[in-house]
Amino acid sequence: MFADRGYARAGVEEIAEVAGVAKHTVYNHLGDKENVFHAAMEATGNAVMAENVAAAEHLAMDGAADPDAVRSRLEDVANRLLVQCCDPRSWALRRLLNAESASFPDLLESVWGHGADRLRQTLADRMARLSLAGVLRTCDPVEAAEQFLALLTGPMEARSQFGTRPVPEAELRGVVNAAVSTFLRAFQSDHLSATASAAAS
Amino acid sequence: MFADRGYARAGVEEIAEVAGVAKHTVYNHLGDKENVFHAAMEATGNAVMAENVAAAEHLAMDGAADPDAVRSRLEDVANRLLVQCCDPRSWALRRLLNAESASFPDLLESVWGHGADRLRQTLADRMARLSLAGVLRTCDPVEAAEQFLALLTGPMEARSQFGTRPVPEAELRGVVNAAVSTFLRAFQSDHLSATASAAAS
DNA sequence: GCCAGTTTGCACCCGTGAGTGCAGTTGATT
DNA sequence: AATCAACTGCACTCACGGGTGCAAACTGGC
Numbered sequence: 001m002f003a004d005r006g007y008a009r010a011g012v013e014e015i016a017e018v019a020g021v022a023k024h025t026v027y028n029h030l031g032d033k034e035n036v037f038h039a040a041m042e043a044t045g046n047a048v049m050a051e052n053v054a055a056a057e058h059l060a061m062d063g064a065a066d067p068d069a070v071r072s073r074l075e076d077v078a079n080r081l082l083v084q085c086c087d088p089r090s091w092a093l094r095r096l097l098n099a100e101s102a103s104f105p106d107l108l109e110s111v112w113g114h115g116a117d118r119l120r121q122t123l124a125d126r127m128a129r130l131s132l133a134g135v136l137r138t139c140d141p142v143e144a145a146e147q148f149l150a151l152l153t154g155p156m157e158a159r160s161q162f163g164t165r166p167v168p169e170a171e172l173r174g175v176v177n178a179a180v181s182t183f184l185r186a187f188q189s190d191h192l193s194a195t196a197s198a199a200a201s
Numbered sequence: 202m203f204a205d206r207g208y209a210r211a212g213v214e215e216i217a218e219v220a221g222v223a224k225h226t227v228y229n230h231l232g233d234k235e236n237v238f239h240a241a242m243e244a245t246g247n248a249v250m251a252e253n254v255a256a257a258e259h260l261a262m263d264g265a266a267d268p269d270a271v272r273s274r275l276e277d278v279a280n281r282l283l284v285q286c287c288d289p290r291s292w293a294l295r296r297l298l299n300a301e302s303a304s305f306p307d308l309l310e311s312v313w314g315h316g317a318d319r320l321r322q323t324l325a326d327r328m329a330r331l332s333l334a335g336v337l338r339t340c341d342p343v344e345a346a347e348q349f350l351a352l353l354t355g356p357m358e359a360r361s362q363f364g365t366r367p368v369p370e371a372e373l374r375g376v377v378n379a380a381v382s383t384f385l386r387a388f389q390s391d392h393l394s395a396t397a398s399a400a401a402s
Numbered sequence: 403g404c405c406a407g408t409t410t411g412c413a414c415c416c417g418t419g420a421g422t423g424c425a426g427t428t429g430a431t432t
Numbered sequence: 433a434a435t436c437a438a439c440t441g442c443a444c445t446c447a448c449g450g451g452t453g454c455a456a457a458c459t460g461g462c
Contacts, residue, residue, distance in 0.1 A: 005304070006209070006300060006301075006303070007209075008207070008209030009209065011420085012420065013420090022439060022440045022441070023420095023421090023440095023441095024421095024422090024441085025440075027421070027422085028438080028439080033421090094299075095300060096300075098295075098296050098299050098300065098363045099207060099300030099301075101362070102205065102206075102296070102365065103210070108362055108365060112362075120359070146356050146359070147352055147355070147379065147380070147383050150351050150354075150355025150356055151348055151355070153351075153355060154347070154348070154350065154351025154352070154354060155347050155348070155351055158321070161302070161309055161313075162298065164302055164306070178344055179348070181387075182348050182387040183387075185388075186382075186383040186384075186387040187383075212448085212449060213449080213451085214449080214450090222409080222410090223409060223410045223411070224410095224411095224450095225409075225410070225411085225451095226409055228450095228451070228452085229409080233451090234450065234451090404462085405460105405461090405462090406459100406461095407458105407460095408457105408459075408460105409456105409457080409458070409459085410456080410457070411454105411455095411457095412453105412456105413452105413453090414451105414452080414453080414454105415450105415451090415452080415453100416449105416450090416451090416452105417449095417451105418448090418449090418450105419446105419447095419448095420448105421444105421445090421446090421447105422443105422444080422445080423442105423443090423444080423445100424441105424443090424444105425440105425441095425442095426441085427438105427439080427441100428437105428438085428439075429436105429437090429438090429439095430435100430438105431434105431435085431437105432434090432435090
């Protein structure tokens with residue numbers, strides 16, 4: 001409801017109706033429209049973040065020997081992250097967070113607060129391991145994670161028109177490939193990229 | 202008003218009061234609250250986009266000979282873009298666009314429509330020139346522009362908490378440096394980056 | 403000074419939606 | 433069977449805000 005109509009346009013009665021419950025019951029449980037909103041946001045936020053972190057955790061370091069494995073590993077994770085990221089729930093969450101963070105200042109921290117941090121930190125941990133294993137050049141892993149995410153979500157935001165347009169699979173794959181290519185060019189350790197380009201030629 | 206409170210919470214009477222005009226006059230000129238919103242969004246959108254494009258146009262190709270000049274040139278443009286991007290008006294525009302694009306489907310195209318495209322194309326033009334001049338490796342200039350923007354705006358979104366937190370100058374400078382560094386590692390033509398790393402060592 | 407068009411202040415209508423009160427129903431426990 | 437808690441349906445209050453009508457005040461042009 002909130003996702004479709006926004007906070008103001010979503011009526012408590014409608015919400016109760018959809019939930020298969022009487023309006024009064026909603027007030028009995030949560031007391032307040034603001035509380036209903038907060039609860040819904042928190043639940044959705046936790047769910048989305050858990051999925052995102054789970055996707056990021058697929059970036060393991062086995063088979064780190066050859067560069068092709070690293071690339072396909074990164075592409076896999078990138079794909080998982082983008083699929084999560086393009087989920088309607090995920091878009092709705094970001095939209096609402098963005099829209100209502102001005103009206104409800106505490107919303108950001110309680111919903112997104114450590115969520116975004118956790119995703120970035122999880123990714124940063126994997127980056128650090130890859131860096132230590134000599135696959136990536138030595139760099140600030142947090143910065144690497146941040147830019148990896150930026151290369152994925154940035155282009156998506158523009159292409160999906162803030163989530164209003166469904167993005168075809170092929171385009172999504174293109175964004176993933178472009179992001180991973182750029183990321184590897186910037187962060188792959190020098191001797192590996194040299195052997196990769198030698199193998200390619 | 203719309204920026205502070207969102208569409209629903211912004212009252213026409215308040216708007217008129219702030220504008221130093223009677224509510225009736227607003228209705229005489231624009232007829233409708235929806236129209237008021239549309240007009241405000243369009244005006245702000247055009248202004249913001251004009252500034253962004255102007256910032257992007259600072260990426261000229263003179264002094265393209267040595268890599269240091271390219272870096273400082275990119276940093277300059279990146280800084281200009283980020284400053285525009287962090288302007289409260291700019292944040293508010295994106296927030297409202299994001300929030301109300303579900304309720305007003307035509308808003309996106311009429312306000313952001315070719316705006317975002319124009320910025321990306323403008324930047325892509327400069328990228329193409331740099332690529333042709335041998336400063337950047339041969340690549341899809343649109344993709345390069347897209348990722349350059351992503352490397353700038355992506356980290357900003359997270360750090361400024363969707364625009365609710367003011368970002369200190371130093372942090373902004375850090376994002377700019379990191380973005381330009383990553384971009385150059387990924388897109389600088391090979392012989393130039395070789396000479397650059399040789400000069401650094 | 404006169405007039406047309408615009409602006410203003412004010413009161414008003416009315417739809418909407420948050421939140422409440424109350425009486426009746428259900429359902430589980432003992 | 434009795435009880436107690438929660439749930440339901442319904443009517444209701446009340447504040448808010450979009451939009452309108454009207455008479456008075458102002459504006460520039462002749």
